Amino acid sequence: MTQKLHLFRKKRSGIFGTVILVIFALICFFPFYWAINSSFKTESDMFLKVPQWIPLKPTLQNYELMFNKTSFPQWGLNSLLVSAAVTVFVCIFSSLTGYAMAKIRFRGASILFGVIVVTMMLPKYSMLIPLYTILKNLGWFNTYWGIAIPEIAGQLPFGIFLIRQFMLSVPRDLFEAAQIDGAGENRTFISVAVPMIKPAIASLAILTFVRIWNDYLWQVLVSTKKDMMTVPVGLATLQSETVIMYGQVLAGCIVSSVPLIIVFIVFQKYFTKGISAGAVKG
Amino acid sequence: MNRKRLKQDMIGIAYSLPSLILIICFMVIPIIMTFDMSLHNRTLKKDVFIGFDNYTRLFTKDITYQKALTNTFLYVLVLVPSIVFISMYLSSVIVRKSQKAGAFYRGLFYIPTIASGVTVSIIWSWVFNPVTGIANYIISVFGGKGLEWFSGRSTAFMCVCIVSFFCSIGQPVVLYTAALNGIDRGYYEAAEIDGAGPFKQFIHITVPGLRPTTLYITIITAVNAFQIFIPIQLLTSGGPVNSTISMMFMLYKTAFTDFKFGYAAAMGVILLILISIFSVVQFILQRKE
Numbered sequence: 001m002t003q004k005l006h007l008f009r010k011k012r013s014g015i016f017g018t019v020i021l022v023i024f025a026l027i028c029f030f031p032f033y034w035a036i037n038s039s040f041k042t043e044s045d046m047f048l049k050v051p052q053w054i055p056l057k058p059t060l061q062n063y064e065l066m067f068n069k070t071s072f073p074q075w076g077l078n079s080l081l082v083s084a085a086v087t088v089f090v091c092i093f094s095s096l097t098g099y100a101m102a103k104i105r106f107r108g109a110s111i112l113f114g115v116i117v118v119t120m121m122l123p124k125y126s127m128l129i130p131l132y133t134i135l136k137n138l139g140w141f142n143t144y145w146g147i148a149i150p151e152i153a154g155q156l157p158f159g160i161f162l163i164r165q166f167m168l169s170v171p172r173d174l175f176e177a178a179q180i181d182g183a184g185e186n187r188t189f190i191s192v193a194v195p196m197i198k199p200a201i202a203s204l205a206i207l208t209f210v211r212i213w214n215d216y217l218w219q220v221l222v223s224t225k226k227d228m229m230t231v232p233v234g235l236a237t238l239q240s241e242t243v244i245m246y247g248q249v250l251a252g253c254i255v256s257s258v259p260l261i262i263v264f265i266v267f268q269k270y271f272t273k274g275i276s277a278g279a280v281k282g
Numbered sequence: 283m284n285r286k287r288l289k290q291d292m293i294g295i296a297y298s299l300p301s302l303i304l305i306i307c308f309m310v311i312p313i314i315m316t317f318d319m320s321l322h323n324r325t326l327k328k329d330v331f332i333g334f335d336n337y338t339r340l341f342t343k344d345i346t347y348q349k350a351l352t353n354t355f356l357y358v359l360v361l362v363p364s365i366v367f368i369s370m371y372l373s374s375v376i377v378r379k380s381q382k383a384g385a386f387y388r389g390l391f392y393i394p395t396i397a398s399g400v401t402v403s404i405i406w407s408w409v410f411n412p413v414t415g416i417a418n419y420i421i422s423v424f425g426g427k428g429l430e431w432f433s434g435r436s437t438a439f440m441c442v443c444i445v446s447f448f449c450s451i452g453q454p455v456v457l458y459t460a461a462l463n464g465i466d467r468g469y470y471e472a473a474e475i476d477g478a479g480p481f482k483q484f485i486h487i488t489v490p491g492l493r494p495t496t497l498y499i500t501i502i503t504a505v506n507a508f509q510i511f512i513p514i515q516l517l518t519s520g521g522p523v524n525s526t527i528s529m530m531f532m533l534y535k536t537a538f539t540d541f542k543f544g545y546a547a548a549m550g551v552i553l554l555i556l557i558s559i560f561s562v563v564q565f566i567l568q569r570k571e
Binding site for chain 1: 293298309537547
């Protein structure tokens with residue numbers, strides 16, 4: 001059967017389609033290749049009239065400057081702290097609420113579900129201005145929690161929705177059996193529910209981490225001091241300077257995105273799961 | 283029995299409380315405040331109730347906003363069909379490849395989504411650099427004249443669209459390839475026997491088979507296109523002469539550069555209503571499916 005399917009696939013793979021696919025793939029990847037290539041060149045080789053397709057005198061100079069002359073290491077640390085904290089809290093709170101909504105019959109659950117669906121669909125940026133004034137009044141600008149807490153709130157509706165979907169697919173008997181055995185609600189949650197939906201939590205963790213690591217619009221508003229900037233904010237600031245040090249900026253882009261791309265390649269199946277689960281209608 | 287019910291309510295609420303507090307404080311209240319702010323002339327120094335003046339000004343007097351409005355609709359009209367059709371076509375080619383090759387292409391188109399809008403915009407700006415950019419070099423190799431990219435009105439608009447296109451096709455490609463694997467192969471075999479070529483098969487089997495996925499992708503792409511911001515902020519700053527300015531970019535400028543919070547909040551409400559209309563349409567159509 002698989003053999004037959006394979007033969008069938010091969011036959012239908014037309015030349016025209018493949019050519020189009022390769023062209024789009026090349027255009028999609030080319031800027032990354034070109035950025036990596038340029039980041040290993042010396043300042044003078046970057047601006048040659050006839051460009052070098054591979055660096056003829058490869059150098060780490062741009063990376064050294066990025067690490068020593070800019071605040072890039074600090075930005076990396078900030079981004080890492082914020083993204084990790086947001087991910088942990090989003091996973092814990094989403095699991096608790098998603099479990100409660102799917103498995104505990106409590107009054108108010110349907111109202112809560114309504115709030116979650118509505119906040120999930122509304123554009124996040126339409127509430128930017130009041131959030132900005134609230135945070136300003138609280139004096140939370142340029143603090144980790146100022147960056148992180150609104151991000152946690154912003155990711156929660158999607159997270160709860162995702163976990164709830166997965167919890168619904170776990171047979172109810174399993175929870176009831178645990179409770180007959182004398183396990184309380186907390187015990188059932190920790191020893192039965194969480195292990196059952198580990199893959200869903202993994203998907204949620206990866207998607208959340210990547211989203212926060214890459215988020216720009218909120219972080220640029222709250223982190224205005226150089227030491228408190230996150231990676232995207234810092235890079236965008238360097239990019240907006242009058243004399244752009246392209247070598248360093250590109251090196252920063254590479255350093256900040258390559259780890260995520262590796263994580264993506266290793267955990268591709270979790271990404272795919274999370275992305276498609278979000279698409280399932282409630 | 284009643285006591286058990288009460289206990290369940292308590293546990294359910296306790297489990298939901300942390301999420302609920304955060305969502306109310308940092309999402310629900312700000313949304314309500316946006317509506318309220320939009321009725322005020324609010325800046326850093328003053329806060330005066332002015333009714334619907336912000337809205338009338340936006341729609342009748344503010345030429346820049348009308349430019350932002352038309353541009354945003356243009357972005358949606360260019361990006362949504364091109365992302366939907368091209369990602370659908372590419373996916374239909376990808377699923378015919380071997381498993382390994384398929385995973386490779388899917389991953390490749392997802393890379394810009396992983397690498398963030400800021401990074402992708404910066405590396406494209408390096409490619410499009412008018413003086414030393416590789417794009418102009420490639421054009422000159424083929425005997426063409428280099429373009430001015432970000433400093434020409436229509437080319438700047440095109441650049442923003444290209445960058446946004448490649449930032450956005452990752453998710454549609456993943457969703458489409460998953461959906462395509464769900465279409466019964468028997469249809470294609472039958473079509474093959476009836477002598478239908480690949481193009482006819484695409485139109486008559488693939489496109490209808492993907493309807494629910496297409497609906498979902500159209501909506502999320504439209505919602506994102508309505509909020510297009512990062513490529514504009516990093517590549518063109520809305521210029522030249524406001525030719526690339528979008529609603530979201532203007533909202534950002536008005537609120538956080540000029541600090542006209544009330545006026546910008548009115549823009550936020552308009553954006554929110556536009557996007558809500560899209561979401562409601564999606565909801566109704568999905569119920570029909």
